[in-house]
Amino acid sequence: MIPIIGLAAGVLLGLFLDPTVPLALQPYLPIAVVAALDAVFGGLRARLDGIFDAKVFVISFVSNVVVAALIVFLGDQLGVGAQLSTAVVVVLGIRIFGNAAAIRRHVFRA
Amino acid sequence: MGASLLDDVLAETLDPAYAQAARRHAARAAVTEGDEVAPRPERRRRAQVLVALVMVIAGLLVAVTYDQAVTKSEGRDQIRNALVHDIKRASGVSDDLATQLEQLRSKVGATREKLLTASTAGQKALDDLARAEQAAAAEAVTGPGLLVTLANAESSADQDPVGATSGEAAGGRVRDGDLQLVVNALWAAGAEAVSINGQRLGPTSAIRFAGEAVLVDFRPVTNPYEISAIGDPDTLSSRFLAVPEVSALASVAVTFGMRFDFAQEDHLSLPAASTPELRVAHAESPEKSAPASETPGG
Numbered sequence A: 001m002i003p004i005i006g007l008a009a010g011v012l013l014g015l016f017l018d019p020t021v022p023l024a025l026q027p028y029l030p031i032a033v034v035a036a037l038d039a040v041f042g043g044l045r046a047r048l049d050g051i052f053d054a055k056v057f058v059i060s061f062v063s064n065v066v067v068a069a070l071i072v073f074l075g076d077q078l079g080v081g082a083q084l085s086t087a088v089v090v091v092l093g094i095r096i097f098g099n100a101a102a103i104r105r106h107v108f109r110a
Numbered sequence B: 001m002g003a004s005l006l007d008d009v010l011a012e013t014l015d016p017a018y019a020q021a022a023r024r025h026a027a028r029a030a031v032t033e034g035d036e037v038a039p040r041p042e043r044r045r046r047a048q049v050l051v052a053l054v055m056v057i058a059g060l061l062v063a064v065t066y067d068q069a070v071t072k073s074e075g076r077d078q079i080r081n082a083l084v085h086d087i088k089r090a091s092g093v094s095d096d097l098a099t100q101l102e103q104l105r106s107k108v109g110a111t112r113e114k115l116l117t118a119s120t121a122g123q124k125a126l127d128d129l130a131r132a133e134q135a136a137a138a139e140a141v142t143g144p145g146l147l148v149t150l151a152n153a154e155s156s157a158d159q160d161p162v163g164a165t166s167g168e169a170a171g172g173r174v175r176d177g178d179l180q181l182v183v184n185a186l187w188a189a190g191a192e193a194v195s196i197n198g199q200r201l202g203p204t205s206a207i208r209f210a211g212e213a214v215l216v217d218f219r220p221v222t223n224p225y226e227i228s229a230i231g232d233p234d235t236l237s238s239r240f241l242a243v244p245e246v247s248a249l250a251s252v253a254v255t256f257g258m259r260f261d262f263a264q265e266d267h268l269s270l271p272a273a274s275t276p277e278l279r280v281a282h283a284e285s286p287e288k289s290a291p292a293s294e295t296p297g298g
Helices: A002-017 A026-049 A054-078 A081-108 B005-011 B016-031 B041-116 B120-135 B161-170 B176-188 B233-242 B244-256 B286-292
Strands: B141-151 B193-196 B207-210 B213-216 B219-221 B225-230 B259-270
Touching: A002 B041, A026 A054, A026 A081, A026 B016, A026 B041, A054 A081, A054 B016, A054 B041, A081 B005, B041 B120, B141 B176, B141 B233, B176 B193, B176 B207, B176 B213, B176 B225, B176 B233, B176 B244, B193 B259, B225 B259, B233 B244, B233 B259, B244 B259
Parallel strands: none
Antiparallel strands: B141 B225, B141 B259, B193 B225, B207 B213, B213 B219
16 A cells, blocks of 8 residues: 555656756656566555565665666667667566566456 | 577567575575574665665666656757747748849839830830830730649559559659659740649749659749640640640540640740849940959959
């Protein structure tokens, strides 16, 4: 319950405080969000599987976000930023989809 | 490890670290057998707070990114609207200037006519001017003539629609050369004025091909192409048909299924050609030509 409240609080905070993001970081926001979603879905699934671990969750979240942004940044420097962000989105998208399916199986037993 | 990278990605959707942590816990539980390894309460609390904090960050990220995307598209809309507004205003100004130019031109013409009709020399000059203006396509004309129609081949139903497009692009499409050929044949046949789809051809008009579109005087004209020529319909059509290139084009048109036909019209009206570019003319005088020769390289 607490994590969901946290998520809602974060969303509200972001919408009402309207923080400005440095221009240099803006291109990496969407990819960071996808990475964050992957970590969150992974955590939720682990919880339903009964193997949730706070340390793993926090570390996987932070590293996911940082690594995804870093890969895209590196790609931008090498001139393949668009392709690498596609790669990141595809891989993370597949994982999110798989985790969502596992969560669905837990929730609906189907 | 899976057989391939793709298999790994598809099969291992959950971070393996969770399973490892669970195994570690189980191992520790086995070692300290009996007294359930319930983590100490303050540690549990700290873990919960940490998870909640991460979730707050996740929510913040989502909200900020959403906000960013929305404001970005809003800004784009604003800029687009501003540009559209600018374009509309500029084209309005240019339309106003064009009508003003038209008015001034007609005023100049009227004044010139009034002044020149007084003398016989002036009358002669006026006649010369009228002839020149007609040749330069500066005035709209009406009269009987010939209407030639050229059109791209229509993709027939029994053809493969996918394959047909490339075939049509190759052969059945009217090209700038075809229009040039027809127009030149019409001039040769004695046409007094020619227009393509209502675009009058002047002495400096060009018929070009740019990508998919045919440009007449840098303005695009589209399929079907209607070429109107003013002149005596009978002599025009007989002489037009006598031009060898026209019969060649007719057979090409039959081969590729292009439409190519012509009709005699009693009444055709052609607009004036686009306003010719103004050039400043200098009177040639000996005193003036002397300093001109001093320019470098002259």
